[in-house]
Amino acid sequence: MASLPQPTQPLPPPFNRPPPPSTVRPQMTLNPHPPPSSSSTNTNANKTTSLAVTQNSRSKILESQKLKDKEAKERKEETNNKIASRKAISVILRREATKALIEKKKKGSKRLLPKTVLEALHERITALRWESALKVFELLQEQLWYRPNAAVYVKLIVMLGKCKQPEKAHELFEAMIEEGCDVNSESYTALVSAYGRSGLFHKAFSLLERMKTTPDCQPDVHTYSILIKSCLQVFAYDKVQALLSDMEVQGIRPNTITYNTLIDAYGKSKRFAEMESTLVEMLSEQDCEPDVWTMNSVLRAFGNSGQIETMEKCFERFQSAGIQANIMTFNILLDSYGKAGKYEKMSAVMEYMQKYHYSWTIVTYNVVIDAFGRAGDLKQMEYLFRLMRSERIKPSCVTLCSLVRAYGLAGKPEKIEGVLRFVENSDVMLDTVFFNCLVDAYGRMGCFAEMKGVLEIMEQKGCRPDKVTYRTMIKAYSANKMIGHVKELRELMESAEGSQMTWSQREKPDFQ
Template identity: 45%
Template sequence: MSSSSSAPPSWSLSFSSSPSLSSDNHRRLHRINYGISSSRFQLRCAIRSVAAPTKKKLWKQGEYPGDVSGNSSFDRNKRRTPIKNIKKKLDRKSDLNPWVNTVTQALSDSIDAKQWLRALEIFKMLKEQRFYQPKEGTYMKLIVLVGRCGQPQHARNLFNSMIEEGLEPTAQTYTALLAAYCRSNLINEAFRVLEQMKKLPLCQPDVYTFSILIKACVDASQFDLVESLYQEMAERSITPNTVTQNTVLAGYGKAGKFDLMEKVLLGMLDSTSSKPDVWTMNTILSLFGNAGHVETMERWYEKFRNFGIEPETRTFNILIGAYGKKKMYDKMSTVMEYMRKLSFPWTTSTYNNVIEAFSDVGDAKNMEYTFDQMRGEGMRADTKTFCCLIRGYANAGLFHKVISMVELAGKLDIPENTSFHNAVLYACAKADDLMEMERVYMRMKDQQQCRADATTFAIMVEAYKKEGMNDKVFDLEQEQEMMLRLPSI
């Protein structure tokens, strides 16, 4: 659903409300008042440029520019001919330029807007014009665009067309083609491109080529291929950079291979070419924090600080989120106070982490207080904010407020993605309103950008099992298997 659609009329949740709320609330976060002073600067410049009159040059005989004959009088025909030709060229150029500028600008706009199909149509039209000249840069931008939009076959077609038009491929264009396959999880095709590159002396793979391929292997949990790529890089004297190592760190962490993750990290600490940075710091803290290993997270935080890496706003948000999940509200509040002290702004993510902490335990009072403070400071709520609020009210049994939050999200044009619908499904299941749950699910299926995921089916299956509706459970499981076989959007 687009953000501009009117949500309240279509969202008409009907489950009953239960205003009960536990009186055992957690300690409220202290509001930290701060002021941000702003000053305005005005820059006034007065630049006056007076053009001095140019004195007319009185040329002597034989010294007029271009007069190689020594005669100052020129043949009129010799003077008129180039002027006439120049006028013709200018006329042709003036007739041509509006069209050239229009179509090239349209192509550039389509690429910037990531409208791959429109970009290809305009490019095809451009190639039919007599002024068209093939350029590697244009092909490069188009290959990158269609690759990012999950169109690897179009990337290959563009690459082949580029060669047919006489342009020599480079390591960069080969890498762009390889990246297109990687983004669509076509790892075998990507390796074939790598083999083609290795056969061409002027198109040898570099650290960026290997980094892209390593990331694809990490995302696919094919860690044996990662090790073989590392070995090949060593044989070619290509040193992994920090970006490459951060990618592998995240992959090992998500797969629960913490021993391998720490091995890579220790190697980075001893390296001269892939030193850890704040992104490394955030990756490690996030992995341990999400896994609930708070003490390990804190130890690594101190190690990174001792190594000279300074935290950023995202670093503090990761700490707040980890403490919130473990219900360590004192530490969560301390980090927020520390952010104020160091003049780090509280962001939407900061507030979302706090709201989520209270949402998980159904602490509606502190959740509302945080949300009110967020809006009071002019911070814009996003989809995650409302997902947390909806789940929080559902956990507190305040289902009438769930409806209010759904309506408010519509008024604020909050994008309704899969996570948003899952939160509403969760609230319906909590209220034992299966009819409303099914209605929300049907609405979800009507929207392409809200494709059901594993969480969607888990919520609904649990709700049906609770009511002993085994036939519904079977139908959902069959539907889930069928959706898993469909290509991702």
């Protein structure tokens, strides 16, 4: 492992906050005037009474004036709020009307508000709704105020790359050139990323060579880092080495992002030697310091492989080097301890997070719910699930899978029914993985009627069974020596691979 300074403590130090300043104010004593002499007492009595009356009158006048000023100010504020409210409502209505036109895609709508159209486009790009985003972009181009903008094109190309639509991305790239937009390294890199994400490396590398000969479009470290990440995702390590060698020839030095990408990929594929050598190389660079992402990648690699002691040593070394943990770090520690069955250490991390006010995320809750579920501590698992909902953190499919798996291991079919009731009353998007967990849980408990019923639920939810679904059912029937059902399911799985028919359209075997 890379040589880092030795640690001083296993967890980050608490934030030392100075005590708040004292709010006790010193008491002040007003020295009264000397008392009048007895000879002048009667003479000054009338003057004192008159002065008191005058002061009281002035005080009442001032208070009355202040009250009138306050009322006038409140009336003015109320009037201004009503005017602002009417303006806000008007703006909202105009924007909603414009959005309605955008959804209907009316031809000839050339006078839409620029801000609203751009907001609608941004929303769709962020949500990766590429088809809708392209329709809004077409509407944008029809507007009288439209001017070609390279930045908008780049955002769309990046979105299409994430959605595995490289051909559409190429069409937009060509359209950007036709509209006269300046093409630079950023726009080329966006298209390179689109090809790389879809595994079209021959096109990505060809475009990389084209960049080298195009003025003002030379590839930079960002271009190479994106292409390296795409190659690592499909384990094309030979292409990664070729890219690193090419960077050296071009005089481009890897940065922290490049090294973090390599360390994370090597760690996930359990190539620990390459991961450690990459970290050593990173530490030898003067302008390339490890950061919290470096630390998290290393901790995740050793934690997921069950090397808890190595993970802890690395954590201590990174800390002593001045790298502070974040919420992701603690999630990794919790997950690693939970999977290794080290619940005392997991509880210690939870207490530390609570003590120093680290807000839990959905990932934190999913990790601890799954850990307690696997440990059979249903009471603590259910408490955390209730706490999660009370903090308005929406459960995900991962959360529900953990609950179903735990109830299946504990033999609690009635609890699984409770999860299904929760699903019916929520808007959680279910996937095949959740239904496969459901099939496995019912199969473990020998609830074959309920297991078969999961297929019906899947069809209702528009979710198709996959090979894992059928294999899980076959495993359950085989364990109970239900050979006839196993044979029928295998035939069904074979027919499903070559047919797009729904479950209801096929001849259903009798699993009762």
